[in-house]
Amino acid sequence: MRTTLMAWLNVFRGFPSIAVGLLIVGLYAAMALLAPWLAPMDPIAVHADAVLSPPSARFLLGTDGNGMDLFSRIIYGARYAFGIAVPAVLLSILIGLPVGLWAGYRGGWIDEGLLRCMDLLRVFPSIILALTIVAATGQSIMNVILVIGLLDAPIFARVVRAEILALRGGLLMESARAIGNGTSRMLFVHLLPNSISGALTQISVRMAWAIRVSATLAFVGIGIQQPTPEWGAMIRQGAEFMVTGEWWVALFPGMALVTLIFGLNLAADGIQDWMGRRRTQR
Amino acid sequence: MWVQLFRFLLRRLAVSLPLVVGVVFVTFMLVRIGGGDPVALLAGPTASAQEHAEIRKGLGLDQSLVTQFGIYISKAAQGDLGQSWLSSKQVSEEITKRALVTLELLLWGVAIGALVGIPLGARAAARRGSMFDQVVRALSLAGFSIPTYWLGLIAILTFFYALGLSPAPMGRLDATLITPDRITGSYFIDALLRGQWEVARSALSHLLLPVMTVAVVACAPIMKHTRAIASEIVDSEFIRFARSSGLGERRIRGMVLRNSMVPVLTFVGTEIVGLLGTSSLIELIFSWGGIGQWGLQSILNGDFAAIQGYVLFAALLSVVVFVVIDAANYLLEPRGRERM
Amino acid sequence: MTPAATSDAVNPVLSIRGVHLAFASRDALGAVRRAHVLNGVELEVGPGRIVGLIGETGAGKSMTATATIGLLPPSAEIKGQIIFEGVDLLSLQGAALDKVRGARIGFVAQNPRAALEPVTRVGDQLVRLIQAHSSLSSQAARERAIAILEAVGIPDPQARYRAYPHELSGGMAQRVVIAMALVNQPQLVIADEPTTGLDVTVQAQVLDLLQQLVRAQGAAALIITHDLGIVAQYCDDMAIMFAGRVVERGPVAHIFAKPQHPYTRRLIAASRARIGTALTSMKSDPPDLFRQTTACVYADRCELVAAVCQSAPLEKSCSTAAPDHRVLCHLAQTP
Secondary structure, rough: HHHHHHHHHHHHHHHHHHHHHHHHHHHHHHHHHHHHHHOOOOOOOOHHHHOOOOOOOOOOOOEEOOOOHHHHHHHHHHHHHHHHHHHHHHHHHHHHHHHHHHHHOOOOHHHHHHHHHHHHHOOOOOHHHHHHHHHHHHHHHHHHHHHHHHHHHHHHHHHHHHHHHHHHOOHHHHHHHHHOHHHHHHHHHHHHHHHHHHHHHHHHHHHHHHHHHHHHHHOOOOOOOOOOOOHHHHHHHHHHHOOOOOHHHHHHHHHHHHHHHHHHHHHHHHHHHHHHHHHHHH | HHHHHHHHHHHHHHHHHHHHHHHHHOOOOOOOOHHHOOHHHHHHHOOOOOHHHHHHHOOOOOOOHHHHHHHHHHHHHHOOEOOOOOOOHHHHHHHHHHHHHHHHHHHHHHHHHHHHHHHHHHHHHHOOOOHHHHHHHHHHHHHHHOOOOHHHHHHHHHHHHHHHOOOOOOOOOOOOOOOOOOOOOHHHHHHHHHHOOOHHHHHHHHHHHHHHHHHHHHHHHHHHHHHHHHHHHHOOOHHHHHHOOOHHHHHHHHHHHHHHHHHHHHHHHHEEEEEHHHHHHHHHHOOOHHHHHHHHHHHHHHOOHHHHHHHHHHHHHHHHHHHHHHHHHHOOOOHHHOOO | OOOOOOHHHHHHHHEEEEEEEEEEEEOOOOOOOEEEEEEEEEEEOOOOOOOEEEEEOOOOOOOHHHHOOOOOOEEEEEEEEEEEEEEEHHHHHHHHHHHHHHOOOEEEEEOOHHHHHOOOOHHHHHHHHHHHHHHOOHHHHHHHHHHHHHOOOOOHHHHHHHOOOOHHHHHHHHHHHHHHHOOOOOOEEEEOOOOOOOHHHHHHHHHHHHHHHHHOOOOOOEEEOOOOOHHHHHOOEEEEEEEEEEEEEEHHHHHOOOOOOOOHHHHHHHHHHOOOOOOOOOOOOOOOOOOOOOOOHHHHHOOOOHEEEEEEEOOOOOEEEOOOEOOOOOOOOHH
């Protein structure tokens, strides 16, 4: 147990980006979980006397156009960020991993279909696609999760497929086959663990993406709306007030967004470096 | 070679068009299945059931979805993209009016982003592990993490509100000035060409913030990718061999540049496609009046034909960009030619 | 046509003296590990002589070449001297080093197709190399390039001049690489495993070509290989490396007749056995380069091992029968 801990600490020492990134993400996750205890006020409570007031002792980050406390709203906003990103990424893994495994291992029409899907997504800026679909199919959180999850699934599928293709000709497959493994055993026991490493980096990246897209959707006015304390929706409202100088309404939610996304990207970058270093040393 | 290139491009187009149709199909179905009912919008609250039915028939909504799609495609091929319910104008007209506006923003932004990002990325690759490299990596990571619209808002706050350097984010020109006669569709260029310095200056000052926002967002991935590509080449066997032949740092740098150009430019092309969505948001914030703003508003308003037009435009633009990239690859990359 | 001189003591072209090379790195858990790749390499290449540098994988042959040609990464920790034309190559950097390599020292790379720049025509690459080291006009350089292409046996050199590297076969590409190594008439040619990846018949052609051109120019050569057959057939002198040290060196005929070092004996026996019937077994564990020792590194595998081998330092080789046949072994006696 102790050596595992030592190993982890050494990884962090060699790759500080992983440590810092995970720290940031951890802080936000804590924020999301402990929101009711951390937030000083009810996020949707209206303080009619203090509409659009700048940061003060009473309202640490000021209030927005509805008189709601920004600080509390930002803390609660973490819930929405994770609440959308985590299920969405889980969904895309759930769909993408098996599809990628099958496409890489068996090929055939699933593989073709996957490639066509990727082509389609490539031809098209995904934000616009997400916007259109969510707008068209009804603007609920569930839909946002579904859409993001579906749009990201091919990426996971492709990553896994690439790893499997790389492993396919290799010794691992031959020896496992020679011992007499059936198909499903091949897939789950042998191939899957070895192809995970690529997917791991993607998890962090995709989560950053999911948070970003859901905020963008809310910003445009699709999906989550006021008075829900979602960061994108808050920026949307804040946009109006930027021109008149009430800068805090859009600035702070944005900073929260940027920091969390940055943390996720940083961790992803670090994981990729670490994986690369491990691979060259094997 | 040119004949082969032409044939190759034709093949690429032939492959891409079904994809475009596919994208439009998906959008078509989604918008109609899930979206609101435009008939009620058009008919107004006092219309009778009969009038509803008539409008429905007039819009062709009484037929099956597949038929509707077929009609749409055949009309689209002839240039008729339907009518926007909100403005009652032809969708094709709306698009052509705004296309160049969006392209101006997009191309300027990507150009500046590339002009800054590529040299920085290349330099970082040459000095990997150095402080310069760390800074470049951190910057590109940060650039990846900033939502474009928020950056635009901050820019407005800083340069318009706080510093008063930029004009209000309302459109492309001061309201008091007359737009120059149209040559290219770009206010800035047209004004310059006609010697209208005042107008040109105003157009430029309005261009600055949105273009810089796009440039910053474009710069980050370009910088990161250039660094990755250049690193791979710097580490490659042939650069090693060139060093062992005493070719000298200057020539080696030229080799690295020459060999990374094609993959980097290819990436910039894909960035343009990716930035279509982002620039739409910028247009929204700055009231730019381009296709992006129009498209987003159409989505919010459930304007079927307009949404489809927007999607079609984006898909076609992507195809054009990819075909151009493929052509560049074909011309500049000797290795790929046999495969093609 | 082998040069008559058997002694390389008179002004060797290349003299490697006491070179130690180590690489420090962090493993996946962050600890520092230092690999000692070269441990006191002593090697000389006489004028006009072809020297074969032989050893198993990881013995340090390629590293020796890399160090000579100045391609070590900045993290390399190197000590010692590599003297070429009176100058210590290890002290040269930048432009001074670039003057030497490609002009005075030619390098034949291991993987010819990978060594050539993919987006430039082969002829243009040659011309670039010529012009980097001379002031010839493009026309003159072009002529010289075509001439050398012909000399390396490339059919229709005018047409091949315009070819891209990926259009050439492996053997053809290797000829081009040889052309590039020789075009500026170097004094020393270093060839790092020049036949890897080539068909057996092509291997012979390439080696014949290399030997012929080197002799024609009166240059010296250092051929790095793991194939004793190549050394036997093409080299005048040989040096055997093990775990970063040269354990034996001298004229090929001598060493084959009377190998002094146990490792050399095993090598020769093993390759003779490939044709014969008796198989000599070799302990297969490669030496651990992270363990540094001043005593004999071969002690663990040696059948003649004595107590002195594992305790006494072993840095300077001693002569045996002839002054130019040297061996790094406590037990080798000078008769």
